[in-house]
Amino acid sequence: MIPTFTFIEIIDGVLQQDNYVTIQVGETTAQIFYDPFVVNFYLVQVHQVVIDGSTLTFDESLDQAFAFNVKFPAALQLYGLHEHADSLALRDTNGSDPYRLRNLDVAGYELDSPMALYGAVPVLYGWGTYSHAGVFLHNAAEQWYDITNGQWDTQANVMVESGMFDLFVMIGPSPEDLVQRYLSLTGTFRLPQLWTLGYHQSRWSYMSQEEVKDVVANFTTYNFPLDVIWLDVDYTDGKKYFTWDPATYSDPVEMQKNISAAFKRLVAIIDPHIKVEKGYNVYDGALEKGYFVKRANGSVFEGDCWPGLSSYIDFLNPDARQYYGSYYSYDKFPYSTPVLSGIWNDMNEPSVFDNSIEKTLPGDSLHFGNVSHRDIHNIYGLLHTMSTHQGLLDRDNGTTRPFILTRAHFAGTQRYSGIWTGDNTAGWGYLSVSYDSCLGANLLGLVFCGADVGGFSGNPDTELLQRWYQAGAWLPFYRAHASSDTQRREPYLFDSGVQGVIRGAIQMRYQHLPVWYTLFYEHERNKVPVIRPLFYHYSYELETFKLRNHLLVGRDILVRAVAEPGVETVTVHFPGSENEHWMPVDSTEVYEGTTDVDVPVDIKSIPVFYRVGSVIVRKDLVRLSTDEMANDGYTINACLDRRNQSTGTVFLDDFTSYNYANNKQYNYLRIDMDDVNVALTKIDEDSNPDGFDFVIDEVIIHRIVQEPQNGKPGRYVKTVHKTDANGQLLKNLKFNYDEPVSIKLGL
Incomplete structure (x- = not known):
């Protein structure tokens, strides 16, 4: 925003x-x-x-x-x-x-x-x-x-x-x-489309449309959730952007129909360098109109990049931004359809393959208004994403929230794009630092952040790869990507044991999509990070100031990545006073705040905890994409505190458009719980929740039965409720959200 x-x-x-x-x-x-x-x-x-x-x-x-x-x-x-x-x-x-x-x-x-x-x-x-x-x-x-x-x-x-x-x-x-x-x-990051929060699969490169279709089909065959398949530079005709390779991507419309039929979407890379080639319409038009960066002597700058000799759009020029952005339209990007749902802006530092100038434009290059490049170098990528963002808005007549991923970024990039941590390496240290990097980005508004799962360069062993899928599921952007010289590592290629661990990590991500979506809305609304270092909420604890491999998803979910090989326990810091308690997602202990505990781990999962007093809304029936889960009901997890109370929020809308902002068409609810009652309250009286029903499949009450003492964990029990006190299935109940909703749970 x-x-x-x-x-x-x-x-x-x-x-x-x-x-x-x-x-x-x-x-x-x-x-x-x-x-x-x-x-x-x-x-x-x-x-x-x-x-x-x-x-x-x-x-x-x-x-x-x-x-x-x-x-x-x-x-x-x-x-x-x-x-x-x-x-x-x-x-x-x-x-x-x-x-x-x-x-x-x-x-x-x-x-x-x-x-x-x-x-x-x-x-x-x-x-x-x-x-x-x-x-x-x-x-x-x-x-x-x-x-x-x-x-x-x-x-x-x-x-x-x-x-x-x-x-x-x-x-x-x-x-x-x-x-x-x-x-x-x-500014803030706008609420993204729901599908962007699912799992993304990428590689440099899928070399043909048949290979793309095969990857999508295998995700379905092997029961792995997937929302997006990505195309790196080799889909183009000779690295000319806004084109398709006529031999290997000869029928991109058919490919997009195939992807859409599987309820998936496509993202393609579009970089800022333009191939120097007469007859290439993007180049010819920009050259004629003077839209390229110039050398100090006034001639057009030419440097080497993926296409070979290239010139660089001068995005400081508003007319050049409009020109470049116009090529995202369906008529100027031939054979593109709405299935091409997002754009990947890479190499926009900008990158020039010349080590003598530190692989970027010379400092004395000239931009619009005779501005020296050295004065604006760090906003080149920001200006690039501004152009792409406007182009996608125009392409879809302002009806759809654009999705863009950028590598180069500056203060304010969050208004247009998400980011990732670039060309990392398959190593344990790179897994660990992905948490540091994305937590730092979140404190600066760059909330849509992730890292290449498994590492871009090198070949991870299966232990590292499994741990990365588990840790990456708790970063806002969840994508696997790898270099062209690495071994293939799509999750269905491994043995059944490794497949099971990776599938479980991705399914855990999809179960918590309501949490992620609500947090992104609350970021835009309240200017709060989506993921947070522990010191954001517990700055009175000095132990949190330099803590690594921990993060909070919102206020209520604590995650501890396993970022070292061969371990049977990891030390988890539980923040808060002795009155703050944390419940593991996959066991029945209860841990006390302001304690460090060596928690047992195996390869099946990493430590994840819910804060006592919170309500966590999930979708526990995991299908193979967000579209296929759209009409499924929700599971309310109520983690009751000592007063038998808990509270949380959930946000629902059409998951795609700006109607939530422009027309207040959404359902934003506060959920208050005790051991037998559910109360739903519409937070904004003037919002219109029509069509956005909060369908409750079941309510799970987490109740402490043994308090933690002397550093030893306590214990909680779960009770599952699928009906109200009258015996009606919760999922069949209809609500009028203009009045407070109260549900008494059945046994």
């Missing part, structure tokens, strides 16, 4: 002194010293942020480089600066390279490194037990950050290649407030 800006000057007081001025706005105070230039920010007299202008340095050359220092006096740990293959908690860089922000095409990137990767989001959060503040440097040039963490000394020295010093300061006071303030500036 694009943020709306209304600037209202609200100043409660100004105090002018000889060397400084104090400005009061509510509970926030800014104290500005003139010489040396220093700005202090306070919240309720707690020192939150210092912009130290005494270190502010401007290079007066053409490049306009500058540097400054920012301190977080009340913070203990810094986060942000997405994207790096490193821990979520930023490391001290004293004695090592600084964190670098520069969008680059990096294959086989290093772990535990501050090296630049595909995305650059120049946001720093300073996190303390009771203090949360941040800064957003609104600048698209290359940047470096030297980090220091510690009591009273949490700070960053920032160096910027060029551009403006345009800094936003954000002050909590809570973690939720801080993230909401940032998303108020840069």
